[in-house]
Amino acid sequence: MPEDRYHDRKSSPQSRFCGHPGGAPAIPVFDCEATMSRSYLHVPVSATSWGVRVRFDRRFGPRATNANSIPIDPGLKAWTIPQKYLDLVTHHHLCAVSLGIKMDGALAVYQDHRVLALAVISGITAIVMAWLRLDRRLDTIPGPKGYPLIGIGYQLPPKAPALFRRWAMEYGEVFKIRVGWYNWVVINSPEAIKEILEKQAVITSSKAPSPMGHDIVTGGNRMPTMPYGSHWRALRSVIRQITTVPMTATFVPTQEFETKQMLFDLATDNDNDRNFYQHMRRYAFSIIMTNTFGTRIKSLDHPAVQNAIRSQAILRRTSRPGAYLVDEIPPLASLPTWLQPGRRDAQAAAKEVLDIKLDIWHELEKQVTSGEAPHCYARQIYESKESWYAQGLTEEHLIWVSSGLVEAGFETTAATLNSAILYLASNPEVQKKAQEEFERVLEPDRLPTFEDLANLPYVRACVKEVLRMNPILAPGIRHFAEQDVVYKGHVIPKGTVLLANTAFLHFDPERFEDPLAFKPERYLDHTLYSSEYAAMSDPYKRDHFTFSTGRRTCPGARLAENSLDIALAGIMWAFDVRPPLVNGVEVDMNVGDDSYLDTGFTIPKPFAARFIPRSEERLGIVKKQWELAQQDGYELRGEQVDVDGIVQ
Structure with a gap:
């Protein structure tokens, strides 16, 4: 034969x-x-x-x-x-x-x-398995009916935050929906957050299975989409060692230095009323890149920026709901690989993202070997790698956790700053109150510093109000129940998606008077960091939930607040932020949902705004401070570096 x-x-x-x-x-x-x-x-x-x-x-x-x-x-x-x-x-x-x-x-x-x-x-x-997954125990939880089997659809609808806000008002502190394959329970009160996501965190801190977007694209190594388990806990311990309060304090010289360049850029490079948007992104990226990899970013033209933007775009695309059918119906992952739709795309994305991460890791290796690596987080991780290997981590884990610090701190901080500009341009009375505070606290001939922030409660309140109005994840923060969860007699079955509904938690009229208005004064008595309020036993003392909750709380929250506080203080000290002019008349600023990109992240669309120096004297101080900063350099983790971030 x-x-x-x-x-x-x-x-x-x-x-x-x-x-x-x-x-x-x-x-x-x-x-x-x-x-x-x-x-x-x-x-x-x-x-x-x-x-x-x-x-x-x-x-x-x-x-x-x-x-x-x-x-x-x-x-x-x-x-x-x-x-x-x-x-x-x-x-x-x-x-x-x-x-x-x-x-x-x-x-x-x-x-x-x-x-x-x-x-x-x-x-x-899908039909057979969807019927098998129907769990009558959820009948005790109210919620909108939706369509048979798929509920409200196979992914979240457009303008989901407004919809979830309305449903929370209608159904109360928890409601259920079905989104494609999964049952969801949406959590709408600080008490329910505390009881479900914090007190029962050992079984509610995971993430829903993502055979393509996580397992294939990231090799199972990306913490924001990683299921809760031993690897996640080990990686979390890596991050916690480098984001402690003392370690966060080592960022301060970098943050003040980058603020000086950012103010100079706003004063000299915003004639078109639009360049400021990118200046905010450069500021945020340089802070996190300098402290993580020891690489200072003087311009967004830097190759590291372009690679990071490309990597983030891929990860956003591949992790968004609906990106892969297999992620929406995970049992399809048991099909032969050649039958799984989107697998080739996921594999190509995985290679591209990993290549980007390997490039910067290998550059760090060269610097460490030659003795030229500055003190930075990635160097600390690299030099301790044997101890992490002993805990079951691999080099690929360490590469992902190092670059993950950059991903987590770059676009989120930049987006929040640009949201702040949008609100400031729409609320000149807010700027006036902040400027009155500067007059009481600061001498007129110097920029605000970190030492001044404790005496600038209104400025810090502005930052908290921006974080309340625009939590970076919309409509909220997703967790996943690995076991049955009990709350006030309700049984939430294993395998349910749990959503902390910041779209309502931050706009609850019983907690926030006139919740849709930008009113920083509501936070004047919140003088602590967000992480300090999150640690309190009373959940109603939380300022906001933007930095997540439970074991998924952002470990870099204090660092992010510092970057936002010092940047916004400098901007309001030096400039009046105003809307653009059309035929000599200021236009109305759009701060509605449609002024933000539809990406699942609260990122404002590029917009126009003017930065008018408050006086010639202040403009001169901004320019002089940047001139001196370039000459003197700054301190990076105990070492003096020059304007390029090179150890002197």
């Missing part, structure tokens, strides 16, 4: 793939046993995968038509049908497989028929 037509393999309990050595595609045959009867080959097939049972048979032999006849080897238990038969069989008989009826032909997926097979199998599978 010609070997290029038949290939014998042993059966496996689950499935086997009968492939043609000459190049014909493999045919998946499930629980297949071939038996001979005279000159016929009788092949019963039982497929139990995905909860659907199918039985069918096919007879080849003398009674078959010439077009279908295939020579039979009595010893065959697995086979490859030549292409001419595949074309005929798959063309006529593929659709019947997942319906559980008799079908002439093997369970084959071939060339362009793969899409049709996947659609049929996926559709039947």
Whole structure:
């Protein structure tokens, strides 16, 4: 018998793939046993995968038509049908497989028929499994009805924050929805946050499975999408060692230095009323990049910036709801890899992202080896890598956690600063109050410093109000229940998505008077850091939930607040932020939901704003301070560095 037509393999309990050595595609045959009867080959097939049972048979032999006849080897238990038969069989008989009826032909997926097979199998599978996942224990929790099986849809609808805010008003402190494959319980009160996400954190700190967006694209290494477990806890301990209060204090010289360049850039490079948007991004990126990798960013043209932006764009695209069907219906991950839609895209994204991360890690290795690496977080992680390996981490884990610090601190800080500019331009009375505070506290001939912030409660209140109005994750912070959760007699089943609904928590009219208005004075008595309020036993003393909650609380929250406080203090000290002019008239600023990008992150669309120096004297101080800063450099983790971040 010609070997290029038949290939014998042993059966496996689950499935086997009968492939043609000459190049014909493999045919998946499930629980297949071939038996001979005279000159016929009788092949019963039982497929139990995905909860659907199918039985069918096919007879080849003398009674078959010439077009279908295939020579039979009595010893065959697995086979490859030549292409001419595949074309005929798959063309006529593929659709019947997942319906559980008799079908002439093997369970084959071939060339362009793969899409049709996947659609049929996926559709039947999704329906059956969705019904199996219905849990009547959720009946005690109110919520909108939605559509059968998929609830409100396979992903969150546009303008979800406003919708979730309305549902919270209607249904109370917890409500349920179904979003595609998953049941969700949406949490709308600080008390429920405390009881569910903090007191039961050991079972509510995970993330929903993401076979493509997390497992493939990130190799399972990205902390924001990583399930709660030993690896997550080990990586968290890496970050905690470098984001302690004393370690955060070492950022201060960098933050003050970058503020001086940012103010200079606003004074000299915003003639088009739009460049400020990128100056905020450079400021945020340089702070986190300098302290993480020892690389100062003087301009957004720096290759590290472009690589980081490219990496973040890929991660946002691949982690957004609906990016991959397999992430919306995780059991599809049990399909053969060549049947999984989007897998090639995910693998390509994984390679591109990892290549970017490896480039900067290898550059750090060279600097450490040559003794040129400045003191920075990544160097500290690299030099301690053997101790982390002993805890079960790999080099790839350390690469991801190091670059993850940059990803977490870059766009979030920049987006919050640009949101602040949007609100300041819309509220000149807020700026006036802050400027009156400067007059009381500061001498007129110097910029505000970190030492001044304790005496500038209104300025810090402005930052807290921006964080309340625009939490970076919209409509909230997702967790995942790994076991059944009990709250006030309700049972929230294992496998439920838990959402801390900041779209309502930050706009609850019972907690915030006139919640849609920008009123920093509501935070005048909140003089502590957000992390300090989060540690209090009374959840109603929380200032906001922007930095998450429970074991998923952002470890860099204090660092982020410092960057925001000093930047906003400098801006309001030096400038009046005003709307742009059209025909000599100031336009109204749009601060509504449609002024933000539809990305799942609260990032304002690029907009125009003017930065008018409050006086020639202040403008001169801004320019002089930057001139001196360039000459003197600054201190980075105890070492003096120059304007390029090079150790002197």
